[in-house]
Amino acid sequence: MNFLDKLIIPLSPKHIMLLHYMLMLIFSLFIPFISILLSGTFFSVYFKNRGVKENDSNKLRLSKDLMEVVTINKSMGIVLGVLTLLTSILIYMQLLSPGQSQAISYLIASFLLFIIGLVLIYTYFYSLKFSQVFEAIKSFKSDDKVIENEISELQSGSRHLSTTSGKFGFFFLFVSVWFFIAGSTLPIYPDSFSAGSILSVLFSWLVVSRFIQIIFISGAFTGATLLFAFFYWDGGRKFNSEEYKSMVRSFSIRLTFTSIIILPIFLLINLVTLPSDSLSAAVFFYSSAALVLIFLAYHYLYVMIRNQNIKYSLHIFVTVIVVIVAIVIKDQLALTNANEMQTVVMGAKYEEVMQKLTGANKAPKISGEDIYKNICSSCHSFDHKVVGPPYKQTLPKYKGNVDKLVAFILHPTQNNPGYPPMPNPGLNPAQAKAVATYILSEVKKYE
Numbered sequence: 476m477n478f479l480d481k482l483i484i485p486l487s488p489k490h491i492m493l494l495h496y497m498l499m500l501i502f503s504l505f506i507p508f509i510s511i512l513l514s515g516t517f518f519s520v521y522f523k524n525r526g527v528k529e530n531d532s533n534k535l536r537l538s539k540d541l542m543e544v545v546t547i548n549k550s551m552g553i554v555l556g557v558l559t560l561l562t563s564i565l566i567y568m569q570l571l572s573p574g575q576s577q578a579i580s581y582l583i584a585s586f587l588l589f590i591i592g593l594v595l596i597y598t599y600f601y602s603l604k605f606s607q608v609f610e611a612i613k614s615f616k617s618d619d620k621v622i623e624n625e626i627s628e629l630q631s632g633s634r635h636l637s638t639t640s641g642k643f644g645f646f647f648l649f650v651s652v653w654f655f656i657a658g659s660t661l662p663i664y665p666d667s668f669s670a671g672s673i674l675s676v677l678f679s680w681l682v683v684s685r686f687i688q689i690i691f692i693s694g695a696f697t698g699a700t701l702l703f704a705f706f707y708w709d710g711g712r713k714f715n716s717e718e719y720k721s722m723v724r725s726f727s728i729r730l731t732f733t734s735i736i737i738l739p740i741f742l743l744i745n746l747v748t749l750p751s752d753s754l755s756a757a758v759f760f761y762s763s764a765a766l767v768l769i770f771l772a773y774h775y776l777y778v779m780i781r782n783q784n785i786k787y788s789l790h791i792f793v794t795v796i797v798v799i800v801a802i803v804i805k806d807q808l809a810l811t812n813a814n815e816m817q818t819v820v821m822g823a824k825y826e827e828v829m830q831k832l833t834g835a836n837k838a839p840k841i842s843g844e845d846i847y848k849n850i851c852s853s854c855h856s857f858d859h860k861v862v863g864p865p866y867k868q869t870l871p872k873y874k875g876n877v878d879k880l881v882a883f884i885l886h887p888t889q890n891n892p893g894y895p896p897m898p899n900p901g902l903n904p905a906q907a908k909a910v911a912t913y914i915l916s917e918v919k920k921y922e
């Protein structure tokens with residue numbers, strides 16, 4: 476790890492902010508995509524089982540149509556699912572400190588599970604199409620017994636393949652999303668998961684409540700997309716039976732309705748459980764915006780049903796997308812706040828590296844005061860709490876003992892309950908001594 480750490484080039488605060496914006500953008504694509512894939516596959520498999528059991532051709536058709544809507548096409552799967560997830564892992568690798576590498580392992584596990592799930596889900600989709608072909612030639616009778624046997628064998632083979640690949644595809648996707656949520660939750664709560672086993676992380680309340688939230692997001696977005704894709708897009712689909720049409724309609728409405736009515740509860744739970752370090756006015760703003768938009772979606776759904784006017788499905792669809800984007804932004808802002816300290820440290824290191832690159836030998840010798848102003852003051856003040864405790868309170872115990880303070884600055888340890896550990900500012904002994912002497916003399920003014 477040490478070797479790897481040396482390879483990492485510290486990032487400037489601007490660059491770090493840019494990475495956070497990129498994460499917002501990427502998740503605004505990725506989360507809708509996995510949402511719709513997750514619920515879509517689930518309900519497709521569900522309707523397929525019911526359809527086979529009850530010999531109900533409408534359920535079988537819905538099972539296939541659902542997959543047609545949610546898989547969009549193969550290249551979409553690669554761009555929206557695979558590339559976005561991969562890029563987000565690369566970004567997290569730059570943003571998080573070495574102590575947070577646990578989160579990266581969850582994201583990588585999620586990525587691998589996701590690939591397996593995606594392959595199975597596409598297999599499922601194509602075998603569903605095959606089953607349709609067999610449906611079409613069901614009436615086909617041949618005098619040749621061999622051909623007939625072969626066809627029926629192929630048919631049961633393809634049916635078996637689609638059942639298995641559908642179920643396993645859903646399973647892998649489900650677990651992948653769970654790991655993804657764990658990986659993206661850990662960095663927001665740096666203090667809550669010091670050294671947990673995989674199970675204790677996956678089943679922790681923080682991860683589970685966010686996972687449930689994504690499940691309801693998934694239901695809401697899938698329902699809204701179905702309404703939009705079946706009834707609005709391109710003037711609405713041509714249904715060959717009224718019965719099927721009303722089945723699709725009532726299923727999509729019920730799915731959207733139940734999901735968006737429960738979503739606010741989990742949104743509030745997640746807001747309340749955020750650590751105080753992660754909160755800011757902007758986090759509250761985007762949470763409230765998401766809430767208001769959810770009620771707006773609710774309103775559109777009501778108007779759509781009351782007026783029998785399907786054009787509102789467009790409004791619902793767009794509103795739900797904006798809800799997802801607001802939630803994504805809120806989470807990224809919370810992450811930015813939680814990682815503030817890391818950002819300051821990296822920024823300071825960045826300055827140092829830049830100075831070396833641009834000719835450190837020309838730079839004048841740095842005084843204790845300069846070090847304090849450039850590095851320490853982003854987290855410390857003499858008389859009030861910033862990120863770290865006020866010097867007025869912590870320095871008295873070092874009075875007359877500069878070396879002990881130098882030792883602390885070179886290798887910070889956790890001494891003050893209620894504060895996160897201080898990251899190593901990366902000074903050399905001479906610099907540490909200079910700043911230690913400076914703050915010890917300066918603190919006298921506050922006695």
Ligand code: HEC
Nearest residue numbers: 816819850851854862863869889890891894895896897900
């Ligand atoms: C990124 C934020 C950050 C930076 C930068 C930072 N500190 Fe700290 N510092 C902390 C935090 C957080 C604590 C509380 C850690 C603890 O004691 O548990 C702390 C604690 C301390 C303490 C109290 C130690 C004790 O024994 O109680 C001293 C002294 C201190 N820092 C000095 C410095 C000096 C000098 C610098 C600049 C070279 C510096 N810090 C830079 C965050 C920071």
